Amino acid sequence: MFSREFEVESKAELRRDPVIGRWVIISPQRAARPQEFDTRPRRIRHGPCPFCPGNESLTPPAILAKHGPPESSGEGPWKVRVIPNKYPALVDCQDMSINSGIYCGRSAIGCHEVLIETPRHVQSLSELKQDEVRDVLDVLILRLGMLKTDKRLQYAMVFKNVGPTAGASIEHTHSQIMATPIIPDVVEAELAGARSFFESHQGCIYCRIIEEEMLIRERVVTLSPHFVVICPFASRFPFETWLLPREHTWRFEEMGKDCRVEFLVVLQETIERLEKALPGTGYNLILHNAPLRDEVPFYHWHIELLPSTSRPAGFEWGRGIHINSVFPEFAAQTLRDPRFGSVD
Numbered sequence: 001m002f003s004r005e006f007e008v009e010s011k012a013e014l015r016r017d018p019v020i021g022r023w024v025i026i027s028p029q030r031a032a033r034p035q036e037f038d039t040r041p042r043r044i045r046h047g048p049c050p051f052c053p054g055n056e057s058l059t060p061p062a063i064l065a066k067h068g069p070p071e072s073s074g075e076g077p078w079k080v081r082v083i084p085n086k087y088p089a090l091v092d093c094q095d096m097s098i099n100s101g102i103y104c105g106r107s108a109i110g111c112h113e114v115l116i117e118t119p120r121h122v123q124s125l126s127e128l129k130q131d132e133v134r135d136v137l138d139v140l141i142l143r144l145g146m147l148k149t150d151k152r153l154q155y156a157m158v159f160k161n162v163g164p165t166a167g168a169s170i171e172h173t174h175s176q177i178m179a180t181p182i183i184p185d186v187v188e189a190e191l192a193g194a195r196s197f198f199e200s201h202q203g204c205i206y207c208r209i210i211e212e213e214m215l216i217r218e219r220v221v222t223l224s225p226h227f228v229v230i231c232p233f234a235s236r237f238p239f240e241t242w243l244l245p246r247e248h249t250w251r252f253e254e255m256g257k258d259c260r261v262e263f264l265v266v267l268q269e270t271i272e273r274l275e276k277a278l279p280g281t282g283y284n285l286i287l288h289n290a291p292l293r294d295e296v297p298f299y300h301w302h303i304e305l306l307p308s309t310s311r312p313a314g315f316e317w318g319r320g321i322h323i324n325s326v327f328p329e330f331a332a333q334t335l336r337d338p339r340f341g342s343v344d
């Protein structure tokens with residue numbers, strides 16, 4: 001048994017499954033969330049929006065913020081804010097490892113933050129103006145650079161949950177950053193697969209996927225000079241969509257300044273296509289990126305967009321095999337429809 005003293009002090013733990021090596025975060029403070037054990041689809045919270053200007057006192061103080069030009073003296077109003085999650089899954093605590101017989105784990109050290117993308121109360125990233133999304137990207141890249149300096153952290157997961165079916169409880173558009181002392185299993189599996197392909201084929205598997213998809217074309221949604229959007233061959237979910245840089249690069253935050261506007265246009269347009277093709281459907285957006293400091297030249301960063309069309313979360317994971325009711329070829333064809341393209 002772990003000592004009671006330790007449990008109280010650390011509050012949360014990362015534990016590793018002794019059979020398959022899967023990491024889980026056991027985080028009692030998450031249970032304090034108003035809807036944690038409500039199994040009905042999550043509802044959007046009513047009452048004052050904690051992410052709107054004027055309600056800053058409802059959230060913890062900002063870690064980082066980008067402000068507009070000063071109105072008279074001092075800083076102008078904020079444009080993007082990064083705040084600690086009010087119900088963090090990981091916390092800044094003493095880094096301790098846990099070894100007990102066959103079991104191993106460690107204190108759930110890390111940070112869990114919310115990036116409020118705009119002071120305007122809008123629900124989608126696709127509704128942001130070009131200078132607003134540029135601010136979001138600048139702040140995100142800045143924050144990733146700051147997290148890199150904390151040697152205890154290995155990985156920063158960047159994701160967005162949009163809509164109640166995808167687990168969002170606040171509709172005001174925001175992203176989350178979760179920095180962990182371990183590499184999440186999904187990314188670890190991708191790194192291992194990409195490394196083994198690199199060693200046996202002297203090339204990047206993601207570059208090969210892009211090559212193949214551009215040849216076949218039927219799963220390509222959009223193509224721009226530096227980015228490609230596809231519905232992957234073995235999509236797990238209906239309308240699963242990936243955005244990849246066409247040039248081989250493993251670190252998202254090193255994206256050249258000249259590509260950033262194009263990236264944001266492609267991302268916003270892809271979200272808009274999904275929103276128009278699947279009205280009212282929420283989605284999860286996840287950045288799959290290199291670990292914070294390790295150089296992984298065999299990897300290729302990308303964004304995965306996973307619409308939550310009919311996801312029975314617990315069942316799907318328990319079964320261990322995804323059953324997808326929509327062929328990615330059909331999903332891509334639907335998303336390519338000019339009616340779902342950008343209105344501009």
Ligand SMILES: [Zn+2]
Binds near residue numbers: 051122172
């Ligand atoms: Zn709001």
Ligand SMILES: [Zn+2]
Binds near residue numbers: 208
């Ligand atoms: Zn590549």
Ligand SMILES: [Zn+2]
Binds near residue numbers: 190288302304
């Ligand atoms: Zn991925």
